[in-house]
Amino acid sequence: xxxxxxxxxxxxxNLYGCEIGDDVKIGTFVEIQKGVKIGNRCKISSxxxxxxxVTLEDEVFIGHNVTFINDRHPHATDGNGHLQTxxxxxxxxxxVKRGASIGSGAxxxxxxxxxxxAMIGAGSVVTKDVPPGATVxxxxxxxxxxxxxxxxxxxxxSI
Numbered sequence: 001x002x003x004x005x006x007x008x009x010x011x012x013x014n015l016y017g018c019e020i021g022d023d024v025k026i027g028t029f030v031e032i033q034k035g036v037k038i039g040n041r042c043k044i045s046s047x048x049x050x051x052x053x054v055t056l057e058d059e060v061f062i063g064h065n066v067t068f069i070n071d072r073h074p075h076a077t078d079g080n081g082h083l084q085t086x087x088x089x090x091x092x093x094x095x096v097k098r099g100a101s102i103g104s105g106a107x108x109x110x111x112x113x114x115x116x117x118a119m120i121g122a123g124s125v126v127t128k129d130v131p132p133g134a135t136v137x138x139x140x141x142x143x144x145x146x147x148x149x150x151x152x153x154x155x156x157x158s159i
Contacts (some may be wrong), residue, residue, distance in 0.1 A: 007023075010046070014030070068108050069108065102120045103124065
């Protein structure tokens with residue numbers, strides 16, 4: 001595990017072989033698994049689960065009880081009925097770009113990128129990439145608005 005300068009950890013935090021940048025605040029009852037990379041000046045609120053394969057760039061906000069997923073086909077056992085090991089599944093990566101905000105209770109499926117300064121509404125289920133500057137909400141998450149200077153995505157389009 002690697003901790004940057006001025007990292008603030010609250011009680012009952014579980015950290016396993018992750019990298020955490022400078023000036024990060026991590027709330028109570030957060031779990032961050034091995035191989036996770038957290039950038040500088042991030043805030044991770046209580047009861048959040050950040051699994052292996054997730055990278056948060058600088059200045060990312062994670063609300064309360066946010067869940068990341070890293071396996072598209074989770075199973076308890078292999079084809080022979082034995083408990084799965086790390087060799088029996090593929091970790092699918094997720095990237096959250098600089099300045100993005102993820103609302104409380106959101107779930108992010110694996111293999112996606114959340115663009116710079118994007119905002120994910122509370123309780124959303126994100127199944128696809130979120131464009132930079134977009135605000136998404138719902139299940140599945142849909143684009144509500146965009147502040148991107150690039151071509152405007154279709155408002156209401158499922159992402």
